[in-house]
Amino acid sequence: EAQVTQNPRYLITVTGKKLTVTCSQNMNHEYMSWYRQDPGLGLRQIYYSMNVEVTDKGDVPEGYKVSRKEKRNFPLILESPSPNQTSLYFCASRLVPGTGRGELFFGEGSRLTVL
Amino acid sequence: GDSVTQMEGPVTLSEEAFLTINCTYTATGYPSLFWYVQYPGEGLQLLLKATKADDKGSNKGFEATYRKETTSFHLEKGSVQVSDSAVYFCALSDRIGNQFYFGTGTSLTVIP
Numbered sequence: 001e002a003q004v005t006q007n008p009r010y011l012i013t014v015t016g017k018k019l020t021v022t023c024s025q026n027m028n029h030e031y032m033s034w035y036r037q038d039p040g041l042g043l044r045q046i047y048y049s050m051n052v053e054v055t056d057k058g059d060v061p062e063g064y065k066v067s068r069k070e071k072r073n074f075p076l077i078l079e080s081p082s083p084n085q086t087s088l089y090f091c092a093s094r095l096v097p098g099t100g101r102g103e104l105f106f107g108e109g110s111r112l113t114v115l
Numbered sequence: 116g117d118s119v120t121q122m123e124g125p126v127t128l129s130e131e132a133f134l135t136i137n138c139t140y141t142a143t144g145y146p147s148l149f150w151y152v153q154y155p156g157e158g159l160q161l162l163l164k165a166t167k168a169d170d171k172g173s174n175k176g177f178e179a180t181y182r183k184e185t186t187s188f189h190l191e192k193g194s195v196q197v198s199d200s201a202v203y204f205c206a207l208s209d210r211i212g213n214q215f216y217f218g219t220g221t222s223l224t225v226i227p
Contacts, residue, residue: 043215058214103164
């Protein structure tokens, strides 16, 4: 089954404790991205990647890191989480970069709480 | 920069009522436009899309037409069902496709 898989789905952590949210897709998509969803703000893009070893900042990259060492994986790293990073996070992928026509495929989301 | 503005919610309708959720956009060039739906506890799913002016996207009884002259992409359905209760997001993708921009979402509840 074609899918985007995120882990963990739920996580409660404390300020400053490094964490990684994994994302994997099995559709051979070149483009992957991370979003955070907050009430009243919709989805905002954190980082995106056009291909392996190619990443770029979205609208809200502060406090996050990403890497794209393999085509299928795009982990989101919070080096020193803070309470304002409490949010619902979505990973997404699309087949073709360089054109706006293809839709995004989303994972089921990871709900992160930072105490 | 590019942006999407959509109708604030929440919206509550009776079953079989007509639905309109307004969406307008600001973009340079010719973006692609999308409606996504999010059911409780799930990720976003594509509902429909349109990639050029005057295109009409449709799926599951929902429709939206890409209106360049009014920079709009309003979502409509003639007769909603309880199962349509969800949050609906309007979105655009820039010409290059590097970034997606989402509206704030509109929560729809359909009551029997």
